[in-house]
Amino acid sequence: MNKIDIRSVDVIQYVQPLREGGSLPAIVKADDGFLYVLKFRGAGQGKKALIAEFIGGEIARTIGLHVPELVFMNLDDSFSKTEPDEEIQDLLKFSVGLNLGLHFLSGAITYDPLVSNVDAMTASKVVILDSLISNIDRTSKNTNLLNWNNELWVIDNGASLYFHHDWKNWKKHLIRTFPLITDHVLLQQATVLTEASEEIQGLLRNERITEIISNIPEDWLLSEADALSPNEMRAAYIEFLSAKLSMIDLLVKEAADAR
Structure with a gap:
């Protein structure tokens, strides 16, 4: 990798x-x-x-x-x-x-669920991604997806990982699933969730999660309003994402049931 x-x-x-x-x-x-x-x-x-x-x-x-x-x-x-x-x-x-x-993807157009096509594997991966990162903002009202060069591109993940807005209670989120997946814009096209899950588990290892978190600029983790130090925040992000990855089967079942 x-x-x-x-x-x-x-x-x-x-x-x-x-x-x-x-x-x-x-x-x-x-x-x-x-x-x-x-x-x-x-x-x-x-x-x-x-x-x-x-x-x-x-x-x-x-x-x-x-x-x-x-x-x-x-x-x-x-x-x-x-x-x-x-x-x-x-x-x-x-x-x-x-x-x-x-x-900037020049000429890209916003994904429109009424006219845009997306293959089942891509749709399933996006649905699982958003379950893993608790992304509340990929709905038909605001898709946060682009079509560019006949491919689907993922943008705007800023509303995810909302546990970090309340560090005092962040551990409560470790065992929660993501019921809001029922509003996901690609849920109906996500027909191969199990296959997508298996592929994701082969690609997204804990080592990669740690590498991603290690690349967060230190400056972004500094805040007088937060109780945790930057190192404690990095550890929390890793623990949260590792916890979600360990319960991916439960998240997949939740999404499949919501379909």
Whole structure:
């Protein structure tokens, strides 16, 4: 299995905001010449949303799903000083430092369950992914999936791993299943859940989970409001994901019953 190697780039141009996103992400240009969708640390859910986005994206990639390249993006304070829109100005000001970018898929269209096709294995893998990471935001109202080059691409995992918004009680989530899977946009197409589960278990080992968590920037784990240290948080993410992986059969049954 390939080692995770996350590149770091500098933002050199703010191109345009993406108003359809609740956290007001933006298309930006980086010093490598590529365009990215920038997720801001200064947005509503803060750095925790970036952590969830990163973990969810790299797990999705590990199990064979299409995910835009994730990069760490350095944003300096010059952009807020030249931005006329006050809302965006504040967002830029509070996001100076390390943010998260997804490679911009030019020409991609939002997945529409009424007109878009997806194969059963891909649908089943996405459903299991979202059960593992407790992703509450992949519904028909907000699919957080793209069609690009006739393939399904997974984006926007920032609403997952919601246990980390309450570190005092996070262990209560270790044995919980994910009943909200009943609202998943791909549930009806997920007809090979058992086969997908077997493939995922062969690809997503505890060593890979540990490697993903080890790549979370230290800065994102620092917060005066949280009771845990960065090392304790890393250990908690690993324990949570390992626990979910160990109960994957139960999660698969829950999803199959919901179908």
